[in-house]
Amino acid sequence: MKAVKEFVVPAAVLTAICLVVSGALAGTYQLTEPVIEAAKRAEADASRVVVLPDGKNFEEVSASGLDNIVDAYKAGNGAGYVITGKAKGYGGDLQVMAGISSDGKITGVKLMDNNETQGIGSKTGEASYTDQYKGKDSTLDGVTTISGATVSSKAFESAVNTIFQAYGSLAGVEVAGPEVTPPETIIFPDVTDFTEVALDGAKKAIKAGDAGYVIVMEGQGYSHAAGPMEIYVGVGMDGKIAGVAAGANSETAGIGSQALEPDYLKAYIGKTSPDGIDNISGATETSVGVKKLVRAAMELAPALIGDTTPKVDLTVAEDGSASAVIGAVRVEIDAAGKVAGVTAADETADLASIAPEEVKEAMDNALAAYNASKGA
Numbered sequence: 001m002k003a004v005k006e007f008v009v010p011a012a013v014l015t016a017i018c019l020v021v022s023g024a025l026a027g028t029y030q031l032t033e034p035v036i037e038a039a040k041r042a043e044a045d046a047s048r049v050v051v052l053p054d055g056k057n058f059e060e061v062s063a064s065g066l067d068n069i070v071d072a073y074k075a076g077n078g079a080g081y082v083i084t085g086k087a088k089g090y091g092g093d094l095q096v097m098a099g100i101s102s103d104g105k106i107t108g109v110k111l112m113d114n115n116e117t118q119g120i121g122s123k124t125g126e127a128s129y130t131d132q133y134k135g136k137d138s139t140l141d142g143v144t145t146i147s148g149a150t151v152s153s154k155a156f157e158s159a160v161n162t163i164f165q166a167y168g169s170l171a172g173v174e175v176a177g178p179e180v181t182p183p184e185t186i187i188f189p190d191v192t193d194f195t196e197v198a199l200d201g202a203k204k205a206i207k208a209g210d211a212g213y214v215i216v217m218e219g220q221g222y223s224h225a226a227g228p229m230e231i232y233v234g235v236g237m238d239g240k241i242a243g244v245a246a247g248a249n250s251e252t253a254g255i256g257s258q259a260l261e262p263d264y265l266k267a268y269i270g271k272t273s274p275d276g277i278d279n280i281s282g283a284t285e286t287s288v289g290v291k292k293l294v295r296a297a298m299e300l301a302p303a304l305i306g307d308t309t310p311k312v313d314l315t316v317a318e319d320g321s322a323s324a325v326i327g328a329v330r331v332e333i334d335a336a337g338k339v340a341g342v343t344a345a346d347e348t349a350d351l352a353s354i355a356p357e358e359v360k361e362a363m364d365n366a367l368a369a370y371n372a373s374k375g376a
Helices: 002-051 121-125 127-133 150-171 183-187 256-260 262-268 284-300 356-373
Strands: 058-060 069-075 080-089 092-101 106-111 194-197 204-208 212-219 229-236 241-246 313-316 322-326 329-333 339-344
Touching: 002 092, 002 106, 069 150, 080 150, 092 150, 106 121, 106 127, 106 150, 121 127, 121 150, 127 150, 183 204, 183 212, 183 229, 183 241, 212 284, 229 284, 241 262, 241 284, 256 262, 256 284, 262 284, 313 356, 322 356, 329 356, 339 356
Parallel strands: none
Antiparallel strands: 058 069, 069 080, 080 092, 092 106, 194 204, 204 212, 212 229, 229 241, 313 322, 322 329, 329 339
8 A cells, every 4th residue: 555655646646637737738729729820820911911001811822833933822802912932043042022913013022031142132122122113013114123133133023023924823814024125126226127137157147227237146055054045146337246145045043144144245345256255253154155156156247247357558677577557556566576566547646545445456457467477
């Protein structure tokens, strides 16, 4: 009996206490579970109300089969939808929550999960950027990127485009996509008369009114990309690059795609070759691929615009030195074949008034002509 009192009774008491406490907790949970769930829904609804202020009683709707959609909610009062989409940003997937009213207009957008660079790509979460989306329809007409954060800005815009497509599917309405400017128009914005012409070696060639031509080349960028990339090379009638724009491609968003951005491609304008164009760190293969296609296009250009090599008036002295006049530039070359001096061809003109690119090109052409005269 003593053993029973010392061991069995305390154990029975503890068991009874545990049963009572467990029962109490279970009862408490059953009582509080609806309250907790209601609080969670209220918190979630509160975040959705930020982008759809008139929305109430949000209900999740199926977004299965919709690419790059995280989740979607329909306002129970018919105010519209709140949809979260994603796109590849500079630091990986970038998520955006957007509210779209029942008439297909954006009521608000919010940057959600992301790994964008603080102080740069993260600016897409600031009101100075997001406020421009309010009131826009699916064309997103007038939306601009953030200087220095182009990749993040375009990823944000891409996520919103995806959200609009999901909205169209969920609401059962037709949604127009954003207006896309053709690459040839990007290069020659003032030209309206574009006519396709034949050019062996190019994927396509387009005559841009009287301004020049656009040569479309296709080739490899990133070695692991799903497919080749198209590069549009605009050539003016002076034989210089008028612009370069990207066409269809599978380059990695936020990485290889940096070498296809206008901020990078504008470095080609005014040149006759890709020489001197730096590669983008982290996007070397795409950068090199663009250069190869631009070079190939420029080699084909004379077939369309003729030979634009500038005339070189070369005079070689008995001592082997020479003087060459190319356009507005005079280049003096010593007997060793080195540039000894550069002046304006017109003695009354100032060399500083001539574009540095033109001076550099004149020097290169003068040396080429000199070496050719020596049989080099």
